[in-house]
Amino acid sequence: MVEAKLGRPRSEATRHAILRAAAGLVDEIGYANITTTAIATRAGAGKQTIYRWWRAKSSVIADAVVEGYLRLPSADVAVTGSLEDDLKAWLHVTVQVMNDAATGPMVRALAAAASDDAAQATALWDHLTGPLHRDLLNRLERGQHAGQLSAAVDSAAIADALLGTVLFRLLAQAPNPARLDGIVDAVLGASRPAG
Amino acid sequence: MVEAKLGRPRSEATRHAILRAAAGLVDEIGYANITTTAIATRAGAGKQTIYRWWRAKSSVIADAVVEGYLRLPSADVAVTGSLEDDLKAWLHVTVQVMNDAATGPMVRALAAAASDDAAQATALWDHLTGPLHRDLLNRLERGQHAGQLSAAVDSAAIADALLGTVLFRLLAQAPNPARLDGIVDAVLGASRPAG
DNA sequence: CGCATTACGAGACGGAGTGTCTCGATAGTC
DNA sequence: GACTATCGAGACACTCCGTCTCGTAATGCG
Numbered sequence A, B: 001m002v003e004a005k006l007g008r009p010r011s012e013a014t015r016h017a018i019l020r021a022a023a024g025l026v027d028e029i030g031y032a033n034i035t036t037t038a039i040a041t042r043a044g045a046g047k048q049t050i051y052r053w054w055r056a057k058s059s060v061i062a063d064a065v066v067e068g069y070l071r072l073p074s075a076d077v078a079v080t081g082s083l084e085d086d087l088k089a090w091l092h093v094t095v096q097v098m099n100d101a102a103t104g105p106m107v108r109a110l111a112a113a114a115s116d117d118a119a120q121a122t123a124l125w126d127h128l129t130g131p132l133h134r135d136l137l138n139r140l141e142r143g144q145h146a147g148q149l150s151a152a153v154d155s156a157a158i159a160d161a162l163l164g165t166v167l168f169r170l171l172a173q174a175p176n177p178a179r180l181d182g183i184v185d186a187v188l189g190a191s192r193p194a195g
Numbered sequence C: 001c002g003c004a005t006t007a008c009g010a011g012a013c014g015g016a017g018t019g020t021c022t023c024g025a026t027a028g029t030c
Numbered sequence D: 001g002a003c004t005a006t007c008g009a010g011a012c013a014c015t016c017c018g019t020c021t022c023g024t025a026a027t028g029c030g
Helices: A012-029 A036-043 A047-053 A057-066 A083-098 A103-116 A118-145 A155-172 A180-187 B012-029 B036-043 B047-053 B057-066 B083-098 B103-116 B118-145 B155-172 B180-187
Strands: none
Touching (some): A012 A057, A036 A057, A057 A103, A083 A118, A103 A155, A103 B103, B012 B057, B012 B103, B036 B047, B103 B118, B103 B155, B118 B155, B155 B180
């Protein structure tokens, strides 16, 4: 990890251009159709410059995600009076967003791309789902402070379950929204006050 | 869908050999490293025979899943007195199984393979996770009959959430088992009797 | 049986893409 | 100015996909 002191230094501008080109291509033509040549051309870089710094194409795109060049479109978790309503609304909107033409294929492809490298996969999912998880957690903890949710439950675990549900639907491409409300009902406690 | 009546009929043995070869190769060298030539060679078939009946390599492998040549290793859901304990035990074992050397990469690769075709993806995930979902649902409904779980909650939704959690961990390759118990706690109702 | 028809195994083939290699030029350090 | 590593550009060998072409095998019809 020691930087070389001799010779021409690595161009940070080129690095940025490559990651930016990769991210743009994922958006425009989809992960599966991207070629290294296309990334290089769009970035105004040579192919060797890519392979000098990344092991493979998938690594470039994974890096683009990890460094924030590609983000999942996220829906804000509303804060109205009802935790239950807010979570249900978030679930429906998020499932809808994930099922749109661009997002679903991208996430599925990235999941496959990261499957080579466990460390990379962890970093990638962390960056993709981290913001969503954080938003959910904030709302849940606010609900706990407001007494809408028992302080004894593990709110991070609930956020896991909700995100897991969204991802499951994303992978299975089953846009049936029928059970989404049921999940929130179950997660908030079966014996909540009747609504 | 009308079968031809003239000429040599399609060999069911060859069809079986091709699907069997594809399934074996997924296990042995992983989805990403499979070539159509390798499938054909291993099956003792010609490449043209594959392309005569399947559109692409991913279709062959998806078919192998749908027809049961590839299965997710499943852990039985125990039936002891405690629904809570049974679900926690199942979650831990299942996450452990999914994290083993062969299963994780296979599922991730299949997720990518199915991303081409929405209808195929639904069928594929149905066959992969269907048995697990059914087992969970059985145990949950049994718990509802035994009064361990409110009859009002959507047990299928709970099964979704538990499976979603497992898949999320599988994709993110985060083997941290800490929150698993918390998910069961949350899902079974925050206000259950203290344990 | 002979003929038409379709599937079969085998493998050659063109096209596309990957990752390596080479080139002359460039941007730093000493 | 010498040295060294990176730069853009693109040629290159290699692998793989999916198509095409063989000669052969299996089935129904006359």
